[in-house]
Amino acid sequence: MYNSRITGLGYYVPDNVVTNDDLSKLMDTNDEWIQERTGIKERHWIPKESDDTSAVMGAKAAKIAIERSGLTKNDIDFIVFATLSPDYYFPGCGVQVQDMLDMPTIGAIDIRNQCSGFIYAISTADQFIKTGMYKNILVIGAEHHSNGLDKTTRGRGVAVIFGDGAGACVLSRTEDNTKGILSSHLHSQGKYADKLIVESPSIKNWIPEIIASKGEDISYYPYMDGTFVFKNAIVRFSEVIMEGLNTNNLTPTDIDLFIPHQANLRISQYVQKKFGLSDNQVFNNIQKYGNTTAASIIIALTEAWEQGKVKENDTVVLAAFGSGFTWGSVIIKW
Numbered sequence: 001m002y003n004s005r006i007t008g009l010g011y012y013v014p015d016n017v018v019t020n021d022d023l024s025k026l027m028d029t030n031d032e033w034i035q036e037r038t039g040i041k042e043r044h045w046i047p048k049e050s051d052d053t054s055a056v057m058g059a060k061a062a063k064i065a066i067e068r069s070g071l072t073k074n075d076i077d078f079i080v081f082a083t084l085s086p087d088y089y090f091p092g093c094g095v096q097v098q099d100m101l102d103m104p105t106i107g108a109i110d111i112r113n114q115c116s117g118f119i120y121a122i123s124t125a126d127q128f129i130k131t132g133m134y135k136n137i138l139v140i141g142a143e144h145h146s147n148g149l150d151k152t153t154r155g156r157g158v159a160v161i162f163g164d165g166a167g168a169c170v171l172s173r174t175e176d177n178t179k180g181i182l183s184s185h186l187h188s189q190g191k192y193a194d195k196l197i198v199e200s201p202s203i204k205n206w207i208p209e210i211i212a213s214k215g216e217d218i219s220y221y222p223y224m225d226g227t228f229v230f231k232n233a234i235v236r237f238s239e240v241i242m243e244g245l246n247t248n249n250l251t252p253t254d255i256d257l258f259i260p261h262q263a264n265l266r267i268s269q270y271v272q273k274k275f276g277l278s279d280n281q282v283f284n285n286i287q288k289y290g291n292t293t294a295a296s297i298i299i300a301l302t303e304a305w306e307q308g309k310v311k312e313n314d315t316v317v318l319a320a321f322g323s324g325f326t327w328g329s330v331i332i333k334w
């Protein structure tokens with residue numbers, strides 16, 4: 001049986017930085033509240049005049065990842081694209097990347113698992129490689145949140161949290177089973193779908209109905225029961241990390257680097273404390289980017305790697321929790 005290793009990493013965020021003070025000009029919020037509750041100082045939002053979208057940013061990040069892998073676009077066998085903010089209702093962003101990068105007519109799928117999107121995407125790609133079906137897969141996570149947020153005081157509990165950006169990696173076949181993705185662990189609990197949701201537009205609630213509501217139906221903005229999400233996140237993060245460690249006969253002391261989905265710095269700090277991890281063992285960058293959902297783990301992993309924080313033979317743990325609810329972890333021997 002084959003195994004899969006990350007051979008190239010890249011990320012892209014739009015230039016436009018939006019600080020907490022900038023947000024306080026749009027809504028009743030302030031830097032102190034946002035930093036204290038979430039750890040976020042600033043985020044990148046695509047400006048109105050830009051051509052960036054989830055697919056465009058994903059393609060930019062993918063280009064860097066392919067270059068760094070030493071491969072060319074013609075060596076890629078398949079694309080897995082995770083996003084909750086695709087350019088179109090359909091088709092997905094994966095096929096757009098196939099076109100934007102002028103790749104051969106390889107297969108492409110979109111993964112719709114929100115904050116757990118990258119975990120699901122890399123796990124999916126890993127299975128295609130482990131079975132021998134593909135050799136090199138492009139895995140992308142990208143989000144264009146800013147255009148879909150309620151930037152008034154009504155939406156402040158959600159709008160201040162989310163940022164735009166993309167990350168990508170190339171996952172490649174290896175015959176060394178001691179290296180690469182050791183295991184991945186995926187979960188869902190649809191009974192809480194309504195706790196973090198964008199309900200419209202949907203086939204259930206189509207655009208003419210929203211228009212007919214004359215602004216009273218705001219179900220096209222993300223709704224989040226923040227406290228409920230927080231309480232579930234800290235439990236599920238802990239469970240799924242332990243599940244991954246146990247599967248590989250590892251303990252928290254074996255973790256060289258933990259990269260949590262960047263949901264909220266307080267969630268990451270809770271998990272860090274629970275597992276007794278030092279600051280060097282955990283990588284956070286939510287301070288600069290906010291929550292970029294499916295992009296957050298792969299942007300963070302790329303930054304950590306660029307800063308020399310991911311080394312050969314390191315045990316790297318990725319974990320996420322989010323809308324669905326969905327959650328998961330991936331254990332990597334680098």
Ligand SMILES: CC(C)(COP(=O)(O)OP(=O)(O)OC[C@H]1O[C@@H](n2cnc3c(N)ncnc32)[C@H](O)[C@@H]1OP(=O)(O)O)[C@@H](O)C(=O)NCCC(=O)NCCS
Pocket residue numbers: 028029030033034037038115156157158160196224225226227228229230233263264267291321322323
């Ligand atoms: C969203 C979150 C930061 C809110 O923090 P919280 O401590 O739970 O705060 P609450 O929602 O209870 O709100 C507390 C008060 O702050 C207010 N508030 C909400 N957003 C605000 C903002 N941006 N600025 C200022 N005040 C704000 C609320 O209206 C509320 O006021 P009230 O007490 O007068 O009613 C927190 O619940 C959270 O991080 N949840 C998890 C979110 C997450 O990770 N989501 C991504 C999916 S993984």
